[in-house]
Amino acid sequence: MPDSQLTAAHNPALLHHFAEPQQQRDAASLGTWVFLGTEIMFFGGLFCTYLVYRRGYFGDWGAASKTLDVTLGATNTAVLICSSLTVVLAVWAAQTGRRRLLIGNLLATLVLGTAFLGIKGIEYKEKFEKHHVPGASFQFNNVMIPGHPDQYANPSHAEIFFALYFVMTGLHALHMIVGIGIFIWLTVMAWKGRFTPEYNTPVEMGGLYWHFVDIIWIYLFPLLYLIDRHP
């Protein structure tokens, strides 16, 4: 034990209630995973709601889904997947003590995350212009149900689609904004040289969170944009 006590005494990042750095890292890791579990349940309520109405109003939702811009959505998916790569590289750089590579990848992640939000903003603006935002000025008249040229979509049912579209993508965007905040903090800490091969838990945990937010989008994209593509 004297060895670990020695390192403990010299390690400013080790908090008083942990016996050794490994225990502290394990606690942070488990805590993050458990937190992500609660996040799954948080989005789970929405996915459940989505499922119920998608089953009930499939045709109307197909029509509503078709108005979304698949190109922008697919671009955003690509942007996020790239950002996951830069996050992985950042974690690796932190673990191997490559400070400049770490800062570069953190900054690249920030750029990609901001680009995602920018593209999302363009899509939201388009919805406002087309009166596809649920509420008093919502319009969805005379839109045909895909595959049924004789049937018009029910505007009320389409409105529920757009309500869920905004709640789900909005909540996802909120998580992206929080993630960007975390990554700005990580960049500042990396700049100050706080992360070493021995202590880089925050980078790893921030990375886990970022991947999680990516995965949510990986599900949102087909569920919202591609409904009528696989009838």
Place this chain on the structure above:
Amino acid sequence: MSMATASIPTVERENYLNKHYGVGSWLFTTDHKRIALLYLLSITFFFFIGGFFALLIRLELLTPAGDLVQADSYNKLFTMHGMVMVFFFLIPSIPAVLGNFLVPLMIGAKDLAFPKINLLSWYLYIIGGVMMLHCMLTGGVDTGWTFYVPFSTAFSNTKVVEAGLAIFVAGFSSILTGLNFVVTIHRLRAPGMSWSRLPLFIWAHYATSIIQLLGTPVIAITLVLVAAERALHLGIFDPKLGGDPLLFQHLFWFYSHPAVYIMILPSMGIISEIIACFSRKRIFGYSFVAFSSIAIAVFGFLVWAHHMFVAGISVYAALVFSLLSYLVAVPSAVKVFNWTATMYKGSIYYDAPMLYAFGFLGLFTVGGLTGLFLAALGIDVHVTDTYFVIAHFHYIMVGGAVMGYLGGMHFWWPKISGRLYPEGWAKLAALIVFIGFNLTFFPQFILGYIGMPRRYYQYPPEFQVLNVLSTAGATILGVGYLLPMVYFLWSMRYGKPAPDNPWNAAGLEWKTASPPPTFNFDEEPVVTWEAYNYDELNRFPVKEETPVAR
């Protein structure tokens, strides 16, 4: 060994209470024991607010006519009674106070895994609580604590959004507490403290945390949808716009039924500790009691639709949920049988904590058995939304959860405060609570069975006798709840100093000082014994001058 620790120090040694002074040392503390006390003060405050609403409800129901308040005010009274008691008292009560204080002590840790997050969770609770208070003072809510749509989204003209957001914020406080407990129990156990040596209090809190972690996010997102629907006129739950109100009920009860287990499981953990200690025996069937907690947490997630038997769900769904609701009674019954078997041939001491445990056993059993009435499809149709339901869940949530909470507060008060409470008064209070509780709620079973619906401020004259009994009981119950508050406060100044282990109880928390030092143990404990090793402890006779009444 327990004898050596029973000596009473003449000079107060440094502990978590006297190490720092001043408001700042409390508001910015990360010590789990101090945060537990912050929670104790806050939930007691909300308990008396919720109790005040209950008092007004019972006063209104003293007479058949609607004379004390108008219908609108009455709707707000029962709504805010429910919201305050459920979200701001019962759910945080045992985990946030006793759990916070005891989980690290019982497993031999210096603190919870994330002390700052622990403090954050208290601040979230306070922010939610202030929002709720503001909501109450500026008009209140009238939807019932259940927020049923479309009334809450389209028709109620009260502060639904604000109440929903208050509960949303307080919900994250609950999530963070659960997260802290799970990580702490996994990662911070002392050397030798294996899973099979954990006190059952810890198992109960582990199970509770699972529910908090998996259930609370769902109610959070549901309340967001309700608030968004109300504020932005969406149609997600509005049948007029193609929305499905039953979907709301499913989402709501997916959390709110397991929430009942958030209230009762920690209480069961306390009862296991108390019964073993005051029967001087190892708990009967340790692993059955431990895993029944986990079973309750798991089954508890599969029974929610029994709140919706008359709401229009399919008859096949109702059958399945009825069957599953019967199943969840099994692990609860396992616990009751094991507690009874623990007492069998034990040397039972009738100290105040044990009196509360006795109360818990009786009242929880009544509450649980009437739950089976309600799980039966036929009877449920007859008594849905009557006082039978009210009586049933109060037997669980007040008769069960609050009795356990009070029992635990008495059991660990010497550890928390370093002082002994007056045993005679405590026994009297336990008796008053038991009598007052039964007088309040037993008549409500009969009222409900003969047809008095819940949530009405007027009723036919033939229901008056039972209602008068209930109101009289509520008054007695109120006295029973005020008494402990008075003598606990009294004991902090005038109580005799407590020895480290006043009950000669097993468990790591009794092996450190009363009150414990800031980092809990002067040297890291190493556990070499099974939980509840009362056979060994009994070999030491209880010392003559041990200052408890026995």
